[in-house]
Amino acid sequence: MTHISSPVIxxxxxxxxxxLRGFALMGIMLLxxxxxxDLTLVPVVENPFWQQADTFVFDALNFLFSGKSYAMFSLLFGLSFFMQMDSQASKGVDFRGRFLWRLALLLVFGYINGLIYxxxxxxxxxxxxxLLIPLYKVPTRWLIVLAVLLFLQIPAIVSFVSLLENNVPNEPTHAVAYMNHLYEVCAxxxxxxSLCDVIDFNLWKGxxxxxxxxxxxxxxxxxLGLFIVGMLIGRAGxxxxxxxMIKxxxxxxxxxxxxxxxxxxxAYSLQKMGVDGFALQVGKTMFKTYGNLGQMMIYFCGLTLMYYQYGGRKVLDYIxxxxxxSVTNYMAQSMVGVVIFYGFGLNGAVELNYLQSALVGIxxxxxxxxxxxxxIKHFYYGPIEWIWRVLTWLRPVPLRRK
Incomplete structure (x- = not known):
């Protein structure tokens, strides 16, 4: 058997x-x-007690996972990139071209998934x-500088300061207004x-x-900053x-x-400082984005310490x-979620309140x-992961465990 047709071990x-990736994925589902x-209808509960409980559930889950779960998932994406590159480099293989092909396949998976969600x-x-491919060979000190600049979100700072100084109208830009219009249409x-109407909208406008x-x-x-940090974690071993990991x-x-x-x-003091209008929206989003990085690292570090030092290994091994x-489960979340919440399915966005929606997610x-x-007890990879791997290498990949 030639090397080209040999299975990928x-x-x-x-x-x-x-x-960590499983925790992030479950947070994404709850969010x-x-x-x-994307059907952000605000439910009204007639009982005042349950209305308060409903609002609390919404605020709590947003606080716990909004901007944090995707941040953790993104950092781990960068780490996975490095691990793949490093693994192949140890075998004398330049994986950059293959990784580009792998990203092209991910784009196809994403577009197919995006037709539904x-x-x-x-x-x-x-x-x-x-962008990770050309950055792979960049020296560590320059990657650190680039990551810091990316996390600063300089365009957001410029936009916020301009709105405060009245250099631009304190109202949404044309791009934001058109985005809001598209979300109103899609709602x-x-x-x-019907399902066909959803797919038709998501073909391009979605x-x-x-x-x-x-x-x-x-x-x-x-x-991109999180991708780089993940890569740097891998580079540091x-x-x-x-x-x-404990240290x-x-x-x-x-x-x-x-x-x-x-x-x-x-972020929550801006309104008290007199910031209002679109400037408040931009500023609050920007400062919460900064804060989300800290909260994401609290999860990352806390769960790592739980795993290795504080008796959480059994629970975390289970997730x-x-x-x-992750690819299979993320796409499954999309497929099942729209059936539960959209009108062509169970219409949960209209029929369910936040508490009920949270229970559905749990x-x-x-x-x-x-x-x-x-x-995983019976197979090496999830179904989509296996297809992705086969198409990446264009040769046999074992699926069932012996």
């Missing part, structure tokens, strides 16, 4: 990393249930991930339209609305050493807490298969935990 996984998969993010990862389609959201909220800057988690955790508290305090099958996460554990 499965590599050993780092379970703690898979557990999407609060957003009703407008808010899916794999297409965005695929586009921004291309009617997602509530009253994809454009998503790109506008990433652009208008300067999210592309943070995502932290993921390979239990001692290093750096202990070191970073108190700083992450202070960082998070400082920027969230600023690790969810992260190991149940679905439990199902994914059980299913993923069963699947």
């Amino acid at each position: 499965p590599v050993k996984r780092i379970t703690s990393i898979d557990a 999407h249930c609060m957003e009703r998969f 407008l808010g899916e993010f794999f297409a965005v990862y695929a586009i921004l991930g291309v 009617g389609i997602f509530i009253d339209g 994809q454009y609305a998503k790109i506008l959201w990433v652009f208008n909220n300067f999210r592309y800057l943070q995502l 932290i993921h390979k050493s239990e001692e290093k 750096y988690s202990r070191l970073l955790l108190p700083y992450a807490v202070v960082w998070f508290a400082m920027f969230y305090t600023i 690790a298969p969810v992260g190991r099958m 149940v679905f996460c439990m199902v994914q935990v059980l299913y993923s554990n069963w699947w």
